[in-house]
Amino acid sequence: MSASVGQARAALGARLRELRRDAHLSGKGMAEACDWHPSKVSRIELGKQQPSEDDLLEWCRVTDSMLVYDDLVATLRNLQSMYLEWRRVVASGRAHRQRQSLEIEGRAEHVRWFESWVVPGLLQTAEYARAILLECRTLVPGGRDDIDEAVQVRMTRQRVLTSGRRRFAFIVAEAALTQVVGSPAIMAEQAHRLIEHARNPRIDLSIVPLDAPAPIGSHGFAMFDRERVMVETISAELTVTRPSEIAVYDHAFGAMHAIAAHGSAAAEILARVAVAHSQHA
Numbered sequence: 001m002s003a004s005v006g007q008a009r010a011a012l013g014a015r016l017r018e019l020r021r022d023a024h025l026s027g028k029g030m031a032e033a034c035d036w037h038p039s040k041v042s043r044i045e046l047g048k049q050q051p052s053e054d055d056l057l058e059w060c061r062v063t064d065s066m067l068v069y070d071d072l073v074a075t076l077r078n079l080q081s082m083y084l085e086w087r088r089v090v091a092s093g094r095a096h097r098q099r100q101s102l103e104i105e106g107r108a109e110h111v112r113w114f115e116s117w118v119v120p121g122l123l124q125t126a127e128y129a130r131a132i133l134l135e136c137r138t139l140v141p142g143g144r145d146d147i148d149e150a151v152q153v154r155m156t157r158q159r160v161l162t163s164g165r166r167r168f169a170f171i172v173a174e175a176a177l178t179q180v181v182g183s184p185a186i187m188a189e190q191a192h193r194l195i196e197h198a199r200n201p202r203i204d205l206s207i208v209p210l211d212a213p214a215p216i217g218s219h220g221f222a223m224f225d226r227e228r229v230m231v232e233t234i235s236a237e238l239t240v241t242r243p244s245e246i247a248v249y250d251h252a253f254g255a256m257h258a259i260a261a262h263g264s265a266a267a268e269i270l271a272r273v274a275v276a277h278s279q280h281a
Contacts (some may be wrong), residue, residue: 010047093144132181191274206260
């Protein structure tokens with residue numbers, strides 16, 4: 001779990017501790033009033049345990065602070081949205097998660113995206129997307145069997161690339177293009193599609209060559225304006241909203257953009273990759 005999630009949970013715990021102290025209750029007295037185990041109060045206040053909405057309701061009732069209940073619930077829900085385990089995300093289907101991306105991408109005016117091991121979702125072909133989603137289902141099983149629907153929604157997401165006044169900057173490591181996802185034929189098609197995307201005046205597509213200095217970012221991330229950064233880990237999805245952390249990602253993106261190949265140089269890499277995969281298709 002990231003530092004931002006831990007800090008947000010600790011901040012919520014500190015706020016609850018203030019309410020308890022303002023009510024002149026000890027930790028033991030609070031636990032007795034709520035009929036909880038004594039350790040639960042300290043764990044919540046120290047940010048080691050995340051309270052439920054029912055816990056917050058009981059806390060506000062005992063401390064006579066119902067006026068702040070709605071604000072506490074809003075804080076909790078924001079905290080819950082910052083870190084979501086993939087098993088929880090896919091429980092209602094992978095297509096549902098793709099629809100959430102539709103909303104997020106639709107609100108943004110400037111999207112910046114870096115990937116070191118896969119092609120960004122907004123640039124994927126249908127067959128590449130299918131292969132990726134099938135691999136994800138193997139890694140995190142469960143949820144509805146809706147891969148076909150999820151692929152369709154992911155393709156629908158790509159409409160934002162040609163609508164409104166949005167701008168996009170994608171940085172993709174050449175390693176993500178040379179490794180095979182699905183089959184060489186799928187990779188060849190994907191490379192050609194990237195060449196087409198690069199012709200879109202809204203899109204700044206650059207490639208980090210294999211012989212470039214090691215990129216700063218160790219994982220992929222997507223930045224939406226300067227309001228949020230979304231990071232996909234193996235086990236969970238993290239949403240970063242703290243300005244100080246967003247600034248770090250902003251700096252990292254700029255540094256990687258500086259070492260990446262652009263324009264004709266990027267096109268040459270894509271063409272070379274497409275030929276290499278075609279020879280093995």
